[in-house]
Amino acid sequence: MAEEIKYICTNEECDLDTSGKCTEGHEDVSECPNSSEYNSESLMPSEETTPPPPSFVELHSGHDLIADKASAITSKSMTRLVVLAGSSDSGKTTLLASIYGMFQEKPFAGYTFAGSETLLGFEERCHLVRIASNRTKPYTERTKMGHDDKFLHLRVCKESKPSFSQDILFSDISGERYEHASNSDDDCKQLKIIKRADHFGLVIDGEKISGLETRQGAFQDAKNLMRRCVENGMLGNSSFVNVIFSKYDIYKESEEATNNFIPRIKEHFTSNYEKRVSKLEFFEVAACPQVGSDVPNGYGLDRLFTKWVDESPFYINTQEAYRSQMDKGREFEKFLQKHFKEKLS
Amino acid sequence: MIGLPETGKTTFLAAFWNIVESSICKLYLDKLPSQSEYISLISKKWANCEPLERTVIGTEKTVDLTLKTLDTNETFNLILPDLSGERFEAHFTERQWDKDYEDLVADSHGILLFINPNKIESPILISQAAFAGGEDMLEGDKEDEQIDWDTSLAPTQVKLVDILQFHIDHCIKPKHKIAVIISAWDSITTPSKTPSKWLQERLPLLDQFLKANNDYIIHKVYGVSAQGGDIENDKEILLQKNNPIERIIVKDENIINNDLSSPLIWIVGD
Numbered sequence: 040m041a042e043e044i045k046y047i048c049t050n051e052e053c054d055l056d057t058s059g060k061c062t063e064g065h066e067d068v069s070e071c072p073n074s075s076e077y078n079s080e081s082l083m084p085s086e087e088t089t090p091p092p093p094s095f096v097e098l099h100s101g102h103d104l105i106a107d108k109a110s111a112i113t114s115k116s117m118t119r120l121v122v123l124a125g126s127s128d129s130g131k132t133t134l135l136a137s138i139y140g141m142f143q144e145k146p147f148a149g150y151t152f153a154g155s156e157t158l159l160g161f162e163e164r165c166h167l168v169r170i171a172s173n174r175t176k177p178y179t180e181r182t183k184m185g186h187d188d189k190f191l192h193l194r195v196c197k198e199s200k201p202s203f204s205q206d207i208l209f210s211d212i213s214g215e216r217y218e219h220a221s222n223s224d225d226d227c228k229q230l231k232i233i234k235r236a237d238h239f240g241l242v243i244d245g246e247k248i249s250g251l252e253t254r255q256g257a258f259q260d261a262k263n264l265m266r267r268c269v270e271n272g273m274l275g276n277s278s279f280v281n282v283i284f285s286k287y288d289i290y291k292e293s294e295e296a297t298n299n300f301i302p303r304i305k306e307h308f309t310s311n312y313e314k315r316v317s318k319l320e321f322f323e324v325a326a327c328p329q330v331g332s333d334v335p336n337g338y339g340l341d342r343l344f345t346k347w348v349d350e351s352p353f354y355i356n357t358q359e360a361y362r363s364q365m366d367k368g369r370e371f372e373k374f375l376q377k378h379f380k381e382k383l384s
Numbered sequence: 385m386i387g388l389p390e391t392g393k394t395t396f397l398a399a400f401w402n403i404v405e406s407s408i409c410k411l412y413l414d415k416l417p418s419q420s421e422y423i424s425l426i427s428k429k430w431a432n433c434e435p436l437e438r439t440v441i442g443t444e445k446t447v448d449l450t451l452k453t454l455d456t457n458e459t460f461n462l463i464l465p466d467l468s469g470e471r472f473e474a475h476f477t478e479r480q481w482d483k484d485y486e487d488l489v490a491d492s493h494g495i496l497l498f499i500n501p502n503k504i505e506s507p508i509l510i511s512q513a514a515f516a517g518g519e520d521m522l523e524g525d526k527e528d529e530q531i532d533w534d535t536s537l538a539p540t541q542v543k544l545v546d547i548l549q550f551h552i553d554h555c556i557k558p559k560h561k562i563a564v565i566i567s568a569w570d571s572i573t574t575p576s577k578t579p580s581k582w583l584q585e586r587l588p589l590l591d592q593f594l595k596a597n598n599d600y601i602i603h604k605v606y607g608v609s610a611q612g613g614d615i616e617n618d619k620e621i622l623l624q625k626n627n628p629i630e631r632i633i634v635k636d637e638n639i640i641n642n643d644l645s646s647p648l649i650w651i652v653g654d
């Protein structure tokens with residue numbers, strides 16, 4: 040008589056060993072991936088028992104947050120969302136890395152660093168501007184497409200009010216995506232995150248603006264994106280728009296740029312959009328000036344960062360702010376779950 | 385006791401054993417531990433100004449002492465696991481830790497966080513180096529010799545902040561006490577500076593983090609030299625002291641004494 044093979048199951052919820060039936064529904068128990076042959080010898084105490092391997096607890100990855108992880112933050116706190124858009128190499132990533140870098144030296148813009156779930160994400164972006172990279176010139180790698188569905192995170196609190204912290208999520212749209220979105224309604228509509236942003240930062244490359252051969256193209260791209268976002272409902276009367284001229288250390292050397300072209304750009308955006316968005320403001324920054332420049336590191340970032348943390352189009356006073364933000368937080372959480380999960384599935 | 389490699393955890397423990405047998409300490413040994421090979425070995429080496437070997441993962445020991453407080457005569461057990469610094473480095477680079485460690489911390493009353501001021505990796509920018517040393521310092525095209533990013537290259541303060549974030553997220557309760565021990569305090573070139581000021585200047589990110597998270601962490605900063613000097617270069621001078629505990633320096637803001645039990649008393653106190 041053939042010896043009947045007995046099986047055991049590693050699924051705690053399966054009562055295979057009492058009822059003989061597999062919870063997963065396998066008629067042939069041997070086909071269930073959780074089952075294994077019962078070997079009585081293996082359960083006998085042995086003189087050489089091996090202790091079970093230690094169980095490990097996963098810690099937060101430290102890299103950019105995907106939607107699930109970002110929504111864990113928004114569900115717990117009033118979270119600001121800042122979305123940056125601009126052409127490739129316009130300085131969006133350098134801007135974010137530089138803000139983080141300022142906190143490495145001391146409290147910044149009246150705020151104290153209170154934590155970040157994405158320290159490794161920031162560190163990776165900062166590496167090539169530090170001597171640890173063995174480079175002689177600072178450089179920031181481009182944001183790749185696909186990485187712009189992820190977020191960087193900072194938590195700060197006011198130096199004067201350490202008990203109240205503010206979470207901020209940053210989304211850095213890749214240059215390729217920016218170019219597609221400025222030329223296509225369909226691509227623009229994919230950037231739903233802009234609609235939810237507390238601040239939409241349109242970064243215009245100051246180096247291109249100061250070059251006669253590149254300035255018109257840079258202006259055209261910025262105009263196109265802004266127009267598409269407004270016409271497709273991504274930006275509207277509950278939007279705070281920051282038009283950010285990057286690389287101030289470069290374009291300040293050009294009188295033509297400073298005195299003529301940039302005022303022209305400002306006039307265009309003001310006359311066309313000031314009344315169509317909640318707030319439109321201009322900023323000049325130099326996140327990582329060239330070696331030898333007399334412009335200090337992080338020029339202009341303090342004013343920009345303060346706006347991002349202090350202001351939101353979604354509230355008027357503190358109590359309403361809290362209620363509204365928690366509602367917006369829940370809405371944002373649902374938005375992240377729906378929008379990014381669809382993209383990833 | 386937590387801290388990156390070579391931050392003085394074992395040296396502290398070795399010196400502490402000598403302190404609890406002396407009259408200057410506010411804690412004293414109620415009875416000898418049942419097993420004391422490890423603590424006896426390291427404390428003898430410390431007393432003789434011999435270098436202590438690095439604690440390696442897998443060979444870590446826990447010291448369990450029954451102590452009494454001098455003023456109130458209360459008895460308590462002090463359990464000090466002497467964990468390897470490589471373990472904490474691995475927490476940061478591997479992004480995982482074992483459950484046993486998590487349970488150990490969850491049961492603890494407080495943490496001693498060790499920092500070696502001579503082993504700080506700072507985030508120096510290329511532009512800062514050029515400004516300080518002149519652009520000549522950055523002469524030559526080094527782009528082809530670029531060192532790619534790796535988690536181990538993160539600045540010291542970033543590693544420490546993330547390690548503390550792990551603890552807040554997983555295993556410490558609100559108002560957990562952390563005594564920050566700036567070890568090798570004898571090597572600080574401006575000894576008049578208070579330990580908290582030193583932390584603010586040299587590890588500003590960590591300093592901000594500790595202050596901003598006072599719902600979770602109550603912290604205090606101490607400057608400690610358990611050796612009292614450089615045992616390689618100053619050994620002869622250090623050995624002159626009849627009582628080796630006179631080598632010890634403990635700086636609590638502007639108060640200086642030899643009592644290594646101060647951070648521990650602060651942790652277990654109200």
